[in-house]
Amino acid sequence: MSAVLNFKSHLSDLFAQALREVAPEHVGATVLIERPKQTAHGDYACNLGMQLAKPLRKSPRDIANALIAALPKSEVIEKVEIAGAGFINVFITTAAKQDVVHGVLQAGAGYGHVHVGGGRKVGVEFVSANPTGPLHVGHGRGAAVGDCLCNVLHAAGWNVTREFYYNDAGAQIDNLTLSVQLRCKGVTPDDPSWPESGYRGDYIMDVARSYVAKETIEADDQHITGKGDVNDAEAIRHFAVAYLRREQDLDLRAFQVEFDVFSLESALYTGGKVEETVKQLIASGHTYEQEGALWLRTTDFGDDKDRVMRKTDGGYTYFVPDVAYHLEKWKRGFVRVINEQGSDHHSTITRVRAGLQALDAGIPKGWPDYVLHQMVTVLKNGEEVKISKRAGSYVTLRDLIDEVGCDATRYFLAARHPDSQLVFDIDLAKSQSNDNPVYYIQYAHARISTVLAQWGGERLSLINAEVSVLDSEYETALLQRMIDYPQVIETAAEDLAPHLVAFYLKELAADFHSYYNASRFLVEDEKLKLARLALIAAVAQVLKNGLALLGVSAPEKM
DSSP: OOOOSOHHHHHHHHHHHHHHHHOGGGTTSOOOEEOOSSGGGOSEEEOHHHHHHHHHTSOHHHHHHHHHHHOOOOTTEEEEEEETTTEEEEEEOHHHHHTHHHHHHHHGGGTTOOOTTTTOEEEEEOOOOOTTSOOBHHHHHHHHHHHHHHHHHHHTTOEEEEEEEEOOSSHHHHHHHHHHHHHHTTOOTTSTTSOTTSOOSHHHHHHHHHHHTTOEEEETTEEEEOOOOTTOHHHHHHHHHHHHHHHHHHHHHHTTOOOSEEEEHHHHHHTTHHHHHHHHHHHHTOEEEETTEEEEOGGGGTOSSOEEEEOTTSOBOTHHHHHHHHHHHHHTTOSEEEEEEEGGGHHHHHHHHHHHHHTTSOOOTTOSEEEEEOOEEEEETTEEEOOOTTTSSSOBHHHHHHHHOHHHHHHHHHSSOTTSOEEEEHHHHHOOSTTSHHHHHHHHHHHHHHHHHHHOOOGGGGGGOOGGGOOSHHHHHHHHHHHHHHHHHHHHHHTTOTHHHHHHHHHHHHHHHHHHHHOOSSOSOHHHHHHHHHHHHHHHHHHHHHHHHHTOOOOSOO
16 A cells, blocks of 8 residues: 555545535535544544535535545545534544655655645745844744744745845934944043944954954945945945845855845845836826825735825825835735834734735735744753843844754744743753753654664665554554654644644654653564664654754764
8 A cells, every 4th residue: 555645634535526526516615634633533523514505405414425425435435424413524544644654654744745836936035134233043043933934834835935034224224334433533421522324243343343444344245345445435334235145145054044035125126116116006096295205005905004105395105115025026926925014013014914915016915925923032050041142132133042952042043823922041041951842853853873873784685674563642642643643734824823733743753752752663573663763763863854844964973
């Protein structure tokens, strides 16, 4: 029997075929396959009978019976029953569940991948920090969530582009320029003349020193050499932005995060994209002038009030280049765009979407999607850590990486729902105990690697192991957990929730540790030994696959 790698997808296809025979006029109905809460109700349940009762004007049980009769034969189905008002409960054969071991070992790194994305283009923008200083832990959470989300979407069959958009214009860049210029002139933050909005971190001195020394900076596709002229504010601005973009990129690389595309706000102005977008909005008839300002009638698209586009001084409000930027994404062919940002960007969602709708460019309503993350509180020795000497006023991402390592930092920042407040406990992240989920999961993989090393055989030979002897409660639990993995990826991609992978890995590790503590693997019975080794080798593969989605390593020794 060839292994079925995704039972839910397999059953969805079977019921879709049955639906075409029973109710061909309703082939577009959603075939929902779910896991029953009670094992007595089978392995999977389908509610098509109840879903079609009203449109077909028949009882759910009659429809369920007809669907079961039309269901194509499948060697993975043991039996199908009707329960309650018309639920269809499906029981999977024990052999099919056991055969998942072979399926995992054969698929290797590809196990769990699904095809819901169908190769469609999705652009994911994340981090997008202003180039005014080192990345803080909030940026780190955005980097972890965004990068893991990209990995999950790729595993779900999407064609993913990672994008970083940075604001290299505006008041904050003006403050950065002035701060570096003052440092170039020998003025320190302790001086009474230092501006209140100036940046005070030690990194400002590093930028100034490099500019005066006429160093060359390579950042993204830029190559900028410091002029050394302390009175040339424009040269200082370009140099400072490039310097800090390079610093941010170095931090991101240390965090195992890389981007495909870097977009600059200034390019939207110099390339005429903002002006083009404004003209298009005016032409659409959704703008008006009032008190010397140009307004967009965003209330036409669900906003609570209209928004100023062009101020009385001629400058544009911040959401206008955002609209222009997203219009460019649409023109680049992204059927889906996801922005991972801090929760402080919540107010921009409605007006950006309203601006895109007002363009009358065929952009779907509700485009783009947003994933917003909450703040991060860092604890050490039970107390909140707030200050980094280098940044001057906040804990940096580099601080965490240096303190606990990349693996723990990525896991902890991505392992909770982005919308929840996050407490990053440095002591817990560094501990080698079962309370530390990163250690707990990685230790499961290392334990399996140790057992397989002690056995010393060829791992590929385990693909042919006779797995019918895997019938203990621990083995059954592990088999079922591995069967669920493709569905975890599909759900994580659909819900834009990569933390579900972290939850899953913790549960899989717990199932394995229980099995390890209750069982022996290198037993004399050759058939049983190979079956158990094949099972744990498959578990190791799933652990490794899941950790890879989180950007976390799977060590063989700890």
